[in-house]
Amino acid sequence: MAPFSMMTAGVSWLVKSFTVSSCTGSVARCSSVLSAAYFSPVKCLSSQASGPPKRPLNGYMRYVLQQQPMVSRQNPEIKVVDIIRKIAQQWRAMSPEQKQPFQEASLRAREQFKVDLQHYQAQLTPAQVQQQALEKRQKIAKRKAIRKKRELTTLGKPKRPRTPFNIFMSEHFEEARGHGTQAKMKSLLEDWRSLLSHQRQVYIQLAEDDKIRYKNEMKSWEDHMVEMGREDLIREQTLSSKKMAAVKSPAAHKGTQKAKAKATKKATTTARSKTTRKTTKSSSAKTVRTTKKT
Incomplete structure (x- = not known):
């Protein structure tokens, strides 16, 4: 089953990036549309001369690419998101045998991708490898920032003041x-x-x-x-101000003084008890020596 979040995220990408030849016949007859589109290599997966090879599509995305033009012609009045939803319903209704050609084509493309990627990486210089690592870290940081911004919006964080x-x-x-x-x-x-x-x-x-x-x-x-x-979402300046306020507050100061006094009293009591025990032991030893002499 294909997650609908992946479907909606790839709608615009599917529409702008790919053009697929038209297919005839009914959508329900999946066996009649499993022809050359799934066993011939996909042009968009070929490696570029100036960049790394593109990752292959999975079986579901290949099915979407094949069905999207036909479903669009049959339903010109509905939106692209509804078209993708309709194709997803068709995919879920298909049997494993009907999905197999799409998945096998995806596996073959994945193996070819590994070969192309190894060939591409072997041609890179050390400087290019470092540059790619830097770009990868930047992309990861950008994705994290986007996810955090969406989370803050969902949690209702107030908008910044306007200039x-x-x-x-x-x-x-x-x-x-x-x-x-x-x-x-x-x-x-x-x-x-x-x-x-x-x-x-x-x-x-x-x-x-x-x-x-x-x-x-x-x-x-x-x-x-x-x-x-969720203290992790609080600003550093707020945390710092709260710590300073806790240190400077009279209640906290009194609490600190009480804690110090308590610790001092405990240490004094412990020292006195030790002194008493030593005095008692010394007195006992003297009594024993006196008794022996007598």
């Missing part, structure tokens, strides 16, 4: 000169620079109010994250 120019631009974007976004932004920037000081002060004050809004919302949100056990 005075952002507020000005949002208010006047519709009536700005120009037909494209860049042209409008350029004209708005010119208008912003031509504003008088008292006119610009209005937006500066709005930006200051937005900073207060952001500060209050962030405090509530971070308190909620602490209750949820």
Whole structure:
């Protein structure tokens, strides 16, 4: 069963990156559409001269590529996401025998990919290997940042405060000169620079109010994250300020003094008890020696 998240993520990529020859016949008759498209090599999987070979598609994605043009012609009124959903339903309804040609083609492409990758890596210089490792780390860091941003959005993290120019631009974007976004932004920037000081002060004050809004919302949100056990999402400056406040607070100071006094009292009591035991032992030894002499 193919996960629908992978389907939706690859919709635009499928539409823009691939062109597949048209297929005739009914969609239900899967055996009639398993012809040359699955046993001939896929052109998009061939290695490029200037870059590494592309990873092969799995069996399901090959089926999507084959069925998408036909389903689009049969249902021109539905969206691309609905087309992918329809193809996924067809894939789930297929028997293992009907899926086998797609999966076998994927296995063959995977073996060819390993050979092409080894050949490509053998031609790289040490500098190119280091550059590829650096690019890989950058891609991983970018993916992590994107995932974290999505998580923060899902958890309802407040939006950052807007600048005075952002507020000005949002208010006047519709009536700005120009037909494209860049042209409008350029004209708005010119208008912003031509504003008088008292006119610009209005937006500066709005930006200051937005900073207060952001500060209050962030405090509530971070308190909620602490209750949820997500201290990892709290800003470093907030953690530092909380530590400093805990150290400087009178209650914490009194607690520290009480703890020190308790420790000192315990150490004194222990020392006295040791001294008492030594004195007792010494007295006992003297008594025993006196008794022996008598």
